[in-house]
Amino acid sequence: MTGARSLHRDLCPELLDGTAAAQQVAQQVARQAAPQGMADELPTADDVAFCFYGRLFRGEEEVLATTPYLDxxxxxxxxxxxxxxxxxxxxxxxxxxxxxxxxxxxxxxxxxxxxxxxxxxxxxxxxxxxxxxxxxxxxxxxxxxxDPSLRRSVQHAVSDAITADTRVVVGHSLGSVVVYEALCAHPEWPVHSLVTLGSPLGLRHLVFPRLAADPPGVWPGGVSAWTNITDRGDVVAVEEDLRPLFGPRLRQVRIDNGVRAHDLGRYLSAAATGAAILAGFGG
Missing domain, CATH: 1.10.260 (434 Repressor (Amino-terminal Domain))
Structure with a gap:
């Protein structure tokens, strides 16, 4: 069964690769140690934490299964x-x-x-x-x-993962919906940068009107910067540009993940994702 520690083990290297790639690109382009607003030092594995709530979606009889049987x-x-x-x-x-x-x-x-x-x-x-x-x-x-009960449980899991030192939150796929709602509900959190990857938030008639935000489309909490990153071939991110729904303050970026368009590891290792994380990490 996957958990927060195994996610950290498997995906933290991808995230750190992305921040390293972003710093390298910035140095090549700007010919300096780091551009304005970007962290001088790269984050380490100790700076990264993962929130896992997958088990909340499974019944007791399924909890030990790697993948529930569905057709x-x-x-x-x-x-x-x-x-x-x-x-x-x-x-x-x-x-x-x-x-x-x-x-x-x-x-x-x-x-x-x-x-x-x-x-x-x-x-x-x-x-x-x-x-x-x-x-x-x-x-x-x-x-x-x-499911309101499930939603509350997932939101509690996210709240438990946020600390006084949390500055950047990254949400992938459904996780982007979860963290958007969490940040809207908690403007007092110290988070000032949101990064969403392969997000379905732009589904106007299915996801957007069901958001637990007042009103849907409101800027998320106290964050000062929001970057949404998508691959054109990412089917889950049906409407890849979120600016029409969430406003021009949002920064929209397109990348190419190859055949693994929705893969979280590919998203995290991208220089564009690393740059967004570093900008928040250094803020």
Missing amino acids: AGDICEGLDSELLAAWWHRAAVVDDRVVPPDEEVLGRAPRWAQRAVLALSRSRFFAPVGERVLIGDLKQVSAYLT
Whole structure:
């Protein structure tokens, strides 16, 4: 079972690689030790902490399983199907191997869901992760947005991870939704930089109106800088540019993660991500 310590072990090196790459790029471009606003010293592993709340999404009978057994029959009408449709539409736009969905049958689960999962499983984006992970990720987003008790538990886990020394918060995928809501609810936190990666926050009719923020789209808490980083081929980040919804203060950056468009490790090791983290780390 993955936990905060194993996430730190596996992903902290990627994050540190990203900050090192950002510093190297800055030195080459600016011909100086560090540009204004960027930390003079790179963060170390001791400066990084990970928050893990994945076990909250599993029932007692599933908690020991590496990946819960899920198939297209577990996709329900409503938000499940609507999210799957959004991913299918996006995948068809960015990947010519994906057959576009037939508008006539959208929302007719479970046969439509089976067709959607089959189409997505052939895409460059989802083929490497497999059907169970695809459906599991979708069910987590849906559960978080529709289950108030689960949402509270996840938010408590994030609150417990924030300390008086926390200056930068990074949220990936559903985690970007979680940390956005947490920062909106806690403007007193010392966090002044938010970095979101592969975020579904821009889904106007599915995620955005369900945000626990008043109103949705409000600037997150006391942060002074927000950078949103996406890969064009990242199907989860259906609407990659968040500025129309969250305002021009947000800095929008596009990167290329290759075939692993949504992979957290690829996002963390990118120089653009490292630069955003370093800017907050040095603030």
